[in-house]
Amino acid sequence: MNTSTDHIIKSYDQELDRLRGEIVRMGELAVAQLEASIDVVERRDERAAQRVVDNDDAIDTMEHEISHGVVRLLALRAPMASDLRAVFSALRVASDIERIGDYAANVAKRSIPLSMVAPVSPAHGLKHLAQLAAASVRKVLNAYREDDADMAYEVWRDDVDVDEAYNALFRELLTYMMEDPRSITSCTHLLFMAKNIERIGDHATNIAENIWFVVKGEPLEAPRKKGDEPHVTHE
Amino acid sequence: MNTSTDHIIKSYDQELDRLRGEIVRMGELAVAQLEASIDVVERRDERAAQRVVDNDDAIDTMEHEISHGVVRLLALRAPMASDLRAVFSALRVASDIERIGDYAANVAKRSIPLSMVAPVSPAHGLKHLAQLAAASVRKVLNAYREDDADMAYEVWRDDVDVDEAYNALFRELLTYMMEDPRSITSCTHLLFMAKNIERIGDHATNIAENIWFVVKGEPLEAPRKKGDEPHVTHE
Numbered sequence: 001m002n003t004s005t006d007h008i009i010k011s012y013d014q015e016l017d018r019l020r021g022e023i024v025r026m027g028e029l030a031v032a033q034l035e036a037s038i039d040v041v042e043r044r045d046e047r048a049a050q051r052v053v054d055n056d057d058a059i060d061t062m063e064h065e066i067s068h069g070v071v072r073l074l075a076l077r078a079p080m081a082s083d084l085r086a087v088f089s090a091l092r093v094a095s096d097i098e099r100i101g102d103y104a105a106n107v108a109k110r111s112i113p114l115s116m117v118a119p120v121s122p123a124h125g126l127k128h129l130a131q132l133a134a135a136s137v138r139k140v141l142n143a144y145r146e147d148d149a150d151m152a153y154e155v156w157r158d159d160v161d162v163d164e165a166y167n168a169l170f171r172e173l174l175t176y177m178m179e180d181p182r183s184i185t186s187c188t189h190l191l192f193m194a195k196n197i198e199r200i201g202d203h204a205t206n207i208a209e210n211i212w213f214v215v216k217g218e219p220l221e222a223p224r225k226k227g228d229e230p231h232v233t234h235e
Numbered sequence: 236m237n238t239s240t241d242h243i244i245k246s247y248d249q250e251l252d253r254l255r256g257e258i259v260r261m262g263e264l265a266v267a268q269l270e271a272s273i274d275v276v277e278r279r280d281e282r283a284a285q286r287v288v289d290n291d292d293a294i295d296t297m298e299h300e301i302s303h304g305v306v307r308l309l310a311l312r313a314p315m316a317s318d319l320r321a322v323f324s325a326l327r328v329a330s331d332i333e334r335i336g337d338y339a340a341n342v343a344k345r346s347i348p349l350s351m352v353a354p355v356s357p358a359h360g361l362k363h364l365a366q367l368a369a370a371s372v373r374k375v376l377n378a379y380r381e382d383d384a385d386m387a388y389e390v391w392r393d394d395v396d397v398d399e400a401y402n403a404l405f406r407e408l409l410t411y412m413m414e415d416p417r418s419i420t421s422c423t424h425l426l427f428m429a430k431n432i433e434r435i436g437d438h439a440t441n442i443a444e445n446i447w448f449v450v451k452g453e454p455l456e457a458p459r460k461k462g463d464e465p466h467v468t469h470e
Contacts (some may be wrong), residue, residue, distance in 0.1 A: 071323050074309035088306050095330065174419060181413045188409065188426065195427065 012083065015073055019066065019090050020145065026062040027097045027141040031134050033059070033104035034200060038130040041111040041123060041193070052108035059101035066094045085217075089210045093144060096203040096210075100137060103196040103203075110196075114189045125169040126194055132162045133197050136204040143211050152211035155204055156220060162201035169194050247318065250308055254301065254325050255380065261297040262332045262376040266369050268294070268339035269435060273365040276346040276358060276428070287343035294336035301329045320452075324445045328379060331438040331445075335372060338431040338438075345431075349424045360404040361429055367397045368432050371439040378446050387446035390439055391455060397436035404429050 033052055040049040070091050107130075136155050143151035173187045173194070212220040268287055275284040305326050342365075371390050378386035408422045408429070447455040 067326075068323070071309060071319060071326075074306060084306060088303070091302075091306075091326075174423065177412065177419045178416045181416060184409060184412045184419070188423075191423065191426070192430065 012073075016083070016086055016090075019069065019073075019087075022062065022066055022069075023090060023094050023097065024141050024145050026059060026066065026094065027100075027137065027144070029055075029059055029062070030097050030101040030104060031137045031141070033101055034107070034130060034134050034137070034197075037104045037108035037111070038127050040108055041114065041126065044111070044114075046112050049108040049111045053105050056101050056105035059098060063094050063098040067091055085214050089214045092210050093207050096206045100200050100203050103200050106196050107193045110189045110193045114186055114193075123190065125165070125172055126190060126197070129162065129165045129169055129194060129197050132165055133200045133204070136162060136201055140204045140207045140211070144207060147211070147215055149212050149215040152208040152215075153220070156208040156212070159201050159205045162198060166194055166198035166201075247308075251318070251321055251325075254304065254308075254322075257297065257301055257304075258325060258329050258332065259376055259380050261294060261301065261329065262335075262372065262379070264290075264294055264297070265332050265336040265339060266372045266376070268336055269342070269365060269369050269372070269432075272339045272343035272346070273362050275343055276349065276361065279346070279349075281347050284343045284346045288340050291336050291340035294333060298329050298333040302326055320449050324449045327445050328442050331441045335435050335438050338435050341431050342428045345424045345428045349421055349428075358425065360400070360407055361425060361432070364397065364400045364404055364429060364432050367400055368435045368439070371397060371436055375439045375442045375446070379442060382446070382450055384447050384450035387443040387450075388455065391443040391447070394436050394440045397433060401429055401433035401436075 033055060036048070036052045036055075040052060070087055074087060136159065140152060140155045142148070143155065170191065173191050177184045177187045209220045268290060271283070271287045271290075275287060305322055309322060371394065375387060375390045377383070378390065405426065408426050412419045412422045444455045
């Protein structure tokens with residue numbers, strides 16, 4: 001291998017590392033948005049909610065920059081199969097994080113009409129659900145940073161806890177609505193917020209599957225369905 | 236330009252055309268899934284609903300093949316800026332279609348628990364909403380096939396009709412729930428189904444924005460927010 005090829009390969013690796021760093025930063029911003037969105041639900045702070053909504057643009061911009069960077073990198077270099085896998089995975093992970101940011105912004109957006117109607121106590125169930133989802137996203141970002149397939153597997157496996165918390169909250173909200181029809185409007189907002197957070201858990205598992213695939217070179221066993229609401233029949 | 240370069244450029248264009256054809260076929264499959272999902276809601280056919288859910292795998296597989304093909308193409312060739320824009324847009328459009336397929340499968344999946352509970356008359360409002368969304372997706376696929384920015388603009392502009400139909404259905408379902416608490420479970424499923432279809436409209440507008448950007452070289456004016464539920468405060 002001559003020095004020139006060596007140099008190209010080295011800087012390619014450096015660019016991949018830089019890319020990975022940007023994706024992790026983007027993910028940290030998305031988790032911060034999720035935590036802020038739950039905070040504004042609790043505080044019923046309309047202006048803070050609007051700030052969370054507005055901040056989502058920064059995540060969208062980061063995703064555009066990352067994916068344009070990936071495409072330009074691919075156009076200028078000819079990576080090998082294993083590198084291609086990592087590059088391709090980076091595109092997917094960035095797209096999952098962008099959607100996590102979208103869902104977090106939607107939770108904040110829903111809190112605005114919610115703050116105008118009667119308070120409903122299941123809001124604490126929403127916080128619990130959000131904490132589980134935020135912990136999953138943080139863990140999967142660590143797994144991505146460290147290329148740690150075992151840690152990614154744990155996130156994938158533990159998504160069932162997020163789903164169970166969602167299903168419990170779903171049933172609780174339905175009971176509230178049946179007992180007190182005046183709570184229907186606010187409970188409907190809480191239902192959509194809960195669904196948004198449950199979907200964040202699904203995107204964390206998508207990222208976990210990607211990490212596993214890049215590290216192990218084979219798909220994670222019994223892949224989860226990618227669609228919304230995998231446990232809809234149990235609701 | 237020598238013959239060899241000419242040959243490479245020509246086959247690059249051919250590959251882009253082939254890619255475009257695959258994406259349109261994938262889109263047609265997604266629209267067919269949307270139409271089938273509404274059909275199973277009306278007929279309350281649980282087995283047919285399960286077939287729609289299962290068919291979503293075919294769309295996911297097509298998206299994976301398309302995006303892997305794109306990445307391989309980029310790795311092997313060095314396209315120019317304008318080609319890069321088209322290639323990049325193809326990745327985005329395929330991703331939007333994959334999500335349209337997901338949402339259609341979710342509508343079908345929701346119809347299974349719905350068929351076990353009391354019937355609710357707003358189901359016809361759901362059909363109307365789905366017809367509007369399906370028409371948007373068909374039109375934006377035509378615009379993509381023909382590189383027609385004006386047609387894409389019409390889809391983008393007319394998404395407000397999908398949003399209005401969604402908001403009307405949302406209010407109708409809330410009224411039903413308040414008037415008859417026994418309808419709450421089925422109306423909740425219908426709410427989520429309506430939201431899934433409204434999101435399909437948003438993905439059609441994302442595709443429209445992509446077409447506009449590739450043809451015109453600049454973003455469509457006053458870009459729509461990409462998040463879920465852009466009109467949540469009007470619900």
